[in-house]
Amino acid sequence: MEHPQITFIGAGNMASSIIGGLVESGQPADRIHAADPFPQSLERLREIAPVNTYDDNTAAVTGADVVILAVKPQVMADVCTGIAEAAQASGALVISIAAGITIASMRRWLGERTAIVRCMPNTPALLGCGATGLYANEQVSQQQRDFADTILGAVGIVRWVEREADLDAVTALSGSGPAYFFLFMESMIDAGVAQGLDRDTATELALQTGLGAARMALENDVDLVELRRRVTSPGGTTQAAVESFEARGLRQQVTDAMAAAAARAETMAKEMG
Ligand SMILES: NC(=O)C1=CN([C@@H]2O[C@H](COP(=O)(O)OP(=O)(O)OC[C@H]3O[C@@H](n4cnc5c(N)ncnc54)[C@H](O)[C@@H]3O)[C@@H](O)[C@H]2O)C=CC1
Ligand SMILES: O=C(O)[C@@H]1CCC=N1
Numbered sequence: 125m126e127h128p129q130i131t132f133i134g135a136g137n138m139a140s141s142i143i144g145g146l147v148e149s150g151q152p153a154d155r156i157h158a159a160d161p162f163p164q165s166l167e168r169l170r171e172i173a174p175v176n177t178y179d180d181n182t183a184a185v186t187g188a189d190v191v192i193l194a195v196k197p198q199v200m201a202d203v204c205t206g207i208a209e210a211a212q213a214s215g216a217l218v219i220s221i222a223a224g225i226t227i228a229s230m231r232r233w234l235g236e237r238t239a240i241v242r243c244m245p246n247t248p249a250l251l252g253c254g255a256t257g258l259y260a261n262e263q264v265s266q267q268q269r270d271f272a273d274t275i276l277g278a279v280g281i282v283r284w285v286e287r288e289a290d291l292d293a294v295t296a297l298s299g300s301g302p303a304y305f306f307l308f309m310e311s312m313i314d315a316g317v318a319q320g321l322d323r324d325t326a327t328e329l330a331l332q333t334g335l336g337a338a339r340m341a342l343e344n345d346v347d348l349v350e351l352r353r354r355v356t357s358p359g360g361t362t363q364a365a366v367e368s369f370e371a372r373g374l375r376q377q378v379t380d381a382m383a384a385a386a387a388r389a390e391t392m393a394k395e396m397g
Contacts, residue, residue: 127155128189128271131216133181133203135160135169138221139194141250145278147173148252159184185210190271193220197396200225204233211238217268219275221245223295224392227261227288239263241272244291244299245279254280255301257294259287296385304381309334 130151132139135158147153159178160166166177178184185191185207191214195203200222211218212235219241220230227240234240243258256276260269269284276282285291309330316326340351356362 127152129187130156130190130192130271130275131184131188132156132158132192132194133160133184133207134193134195135162135165135177136194137247138245138249139192140169140172141252141254142192142194142245142275142279143169143175144172145249145252146275147175149274149278151278157184157188181207182210185216186214188214188216190268190275191216191218192275193218193222195222197222197225197392200396201229201233204230208234211235217241217264217271219243219272223299224389224396226393226397227259229393229397231261237263239265239268241268242288242291243272243276244294245276246298246300247302249279252279255298256280256282257291257298258282258284259291260284292386292389293382295389296382300385304378305334 130146132143139158143156143158146156153173153175156173156175157178158166158169158175159181160169161179163179166179169175170177176184181203188211191207191211193200193203200220217239218230218234221243223244225242227242230240230242231238240261241258241264243256245254245256248254249256254276256279258272258276260272264272273282283294285294312330312333313323313326316330317323321329337351341348344351346354352366356366
């Protein structure tokens with residue numbers, strides 16, 4: 125099967141970015157379906173591509189090869205129980221992008237034999253620059269794995285993990301990660317302003333530095349330590365800054381912050397299961 129019938133339940137930010145990427149990568153819009161109770165969400169989606177839209181989840185799921193659950197975790201139980209019968213009848217692969225909803229919970233709501241891929245994308249998917257971790261349960265066939273790979277691969281890189289628990293680490297790293305870089309850039313801008321730069325100049329320099337550093341790390345065959353060494357003249361300004369970061373425990377702060385994120389993902393799974 126070249127192009128599966130793909131249904132999105134929830135037509136918000138993440139769904140629209142994935143749909144945009146899919147259409148751009150050659151998935152025909154008439155084989156994409158999306159359901160959302162809010163007409164504005166569906167209208168925004170139709171501005172991206174002429175996909176089929178529904179105000180009824182069950183109608184959208186009927187006949188689907190792949191169902192992507194792109195709703196908030198809080199409504200996941202209701203959404204899953206509502207579509208369970210139609211998803212079973214279609215033998216669809218169900219892909220969830222919701223944070224903290226386990227496969228065990230989804231199997232309970234959708235039926236024990238449902239093929240499920242649980243994944244964690246991130247917001248740069250909006251620009252086709254996302255990073256997604258995925259995990260498949262035993263019911264998922266190779267063809268269904270390929271579907272999931274292609275769908276999430278339309279908006280960035282994809283990495284499969286061997287254990288579902290690894291998705292908590294993925295959430296802590298790349299799911300929440302964009303916010304860490306935003307926070308770091310916010311801090312750099314504030315510090316630049318405190319040293320006398322105007323805010324626009326500080327902002328432009330900080331953002332371009334973030335972009336340049338990420339591109340150097342991605343596009344060079346050189347590891348991060350070496351790239352850092354090349355900026356750091358002995359006894360110079362960078363060394364002074366890096367020693368200040370190290371002395372104040374930047375690495376430990378990152379370790380602690382990511383542990384807090386992963387622990388929260390685990391707690392959310394218990395609260396919402
Ligand atoms: N924002 C982020 O960084 C990331 C978010 N996610 C996950 O993506 C999922 C979606 O997030 P967003 O797209 O940012 O949210 P959003 O709020 O933009 O979209 C959710 C959509 O679901 C619709 N909806 C609500 N109840 C519904 C129902 N009963 N049936 C069908 N549709 C319904 C809403 O009208 C809305 O359009 C969430 O589960 C979130 O955890 C995953 C990775 C990263
Ligand atoms: O903050 C959250 O809970 C979600 C999951 C990863 C990014 N946003």
